[in-house]
Amino acid sequence: MTRDYILYLARLQRKTLFELGVNAFIFFFIVLEFLTSWTSIRESVGLFAIFLLAALNFFWGFYSMIRDLKNFLTHEESYIEQASYIIHPTYGKITLTDLEPSEYEKSNEFQKTQINVADLNFPETVFYSNKINRYFWDNELGLIFDGKKQHQVKDLIKQEKNELLEFLKNRFTYSRKNRKIFYNGRMLCLSRDLDINNGVAHVFEGEYFDNYVTNEISSSQLCDSETSRVLVDGTKFFPLEEDIDSKPTVSCITNSNLQNLIGACTLAFTKDNYLVIWKQNMRVQQSNNLLVPSGSGSADLRDVEASNFNKTLINTMHRELVEESMLDLDPHDIGNTKILGYYRWVRRGGLPEFAGITKVNLSVADFRPETMEVQVPKTANKFFVDSLEKLEKVIDKFLNDSQGEISVPLHMNLLFLKYYMQERHTDLEKFLFGEI
Secondary structure (H helix, E strand, C coil), X not given: CHHHHHHHHHHHCHHHHXXXXXXXXXXXXXXXXXXXXXXXXXXXXXXHHHHHHHHHHHHHHHHHHHHHHHHHHCCCCEEEEXXXXXXXXXXXXXXXHHCCCCHHHHHCCEEEEEECCCCCCCCEEEEEEHHHHHHHHHCCCEEEECCHHHHHHHHHHHHCHHHHHHHHHHHHHHHHHCCCCCCCCEEXXXXXXXXXXXXXXXXXXXXXXXXHHHHHCCCEEEEECCCCCEEEEHHHHCCEEECXXXXXXXXXXXXXXXXXXCXXXXXXXXXXXXXXXXXXXXXXXXXXXXXXXXXXXXXEHHHCCCCEHHHHHHHHHHHHHXXXXXXXXXXXXXXXXXXXXXXXXXXXXXXXXXXXXXXXXXXXXXXXXXXXXEECCCCCCEEECCCHHHHHHHHHXXXXXXXXXXXXXXXXXXXXXXXXXXXXXXXXXXXXXXXX
């Protein structure tokens, strides 16, 4: 974790490191000249002055770099407050639950739903489109890498690094102190809105830490632990755009300047007809102590399959399922997966997420929690469902949860499964239980 953190900071300081390298070269060149020309140096005040200036420039740059590194490794008493609102210079204070989809997303029939989650004093807001979900049921999207958004994200981070890196420093310190998982990695991100008219998804390569300092902090405030005074307001980075009535809405993916890391989750149905659900533990960064799908996480470059976006998502779902359920099976041999839908998680800057179901070629006895990330909940986590009638009861049980114990990914995964069951009853029955 510390190595990833230091390397990430170094990459953001490439220009400073380059200048330090040039100064080092000049300094040591002059030192060499000084040592080989000592008799004439005493008579050359100009060259001796250049030597002193070069030495001062080099050592000051080196000192500044070490000072900055020490600053980013030193713990400061501050905490991150999850805000229920954002402060915008034009629109003022806007409550997250009042935000609506953009005009573009409304044209694609996006709607809003809200989910009560434990330990959050306001409902989670999610946007989704049954039109796009139905597209995934029957069609595939191609995949095109588009690096323009990557440069936009990097430029934002470099321009605002003094504030954004304070959030990263706080999260790194907190994670190290509390033994949380917080590593950087090469991830797959969405650069534009899904284009179902042309059948393509535009993506780019990003870093996990880039996503943290853009999407994850966009509804957060960094506060002083003693006075609760806001030190850095991350809500000013929340992506907003105006609708046709000049009202603020969440920016569509294309217009957002955030990273928009692609998330994916799946519900596992075993060959002996069990639905498996886990509980997230406290070591991960999201959905702590909440019920989660059988496999959930983020897409990375290992998952990319040629130019097929659907297969890439399914690879992510399979990999996460194998890792979190400790399945003794290659992800490519795990079984069949169907993508159920797509949604955007508003509190996380409109983060794009995908949900699916997987018919696994293993029995329920083969499922074990990977304790670094998930655990077995105190209540039942394996449900025997040998008919769609039983499955519907299980789904309704969770969707009607009044205690807020289920995570956003699990809620949306179950909701999409219910919609699919209502519209494709026979198809789902064949997928889960074989030929009727």
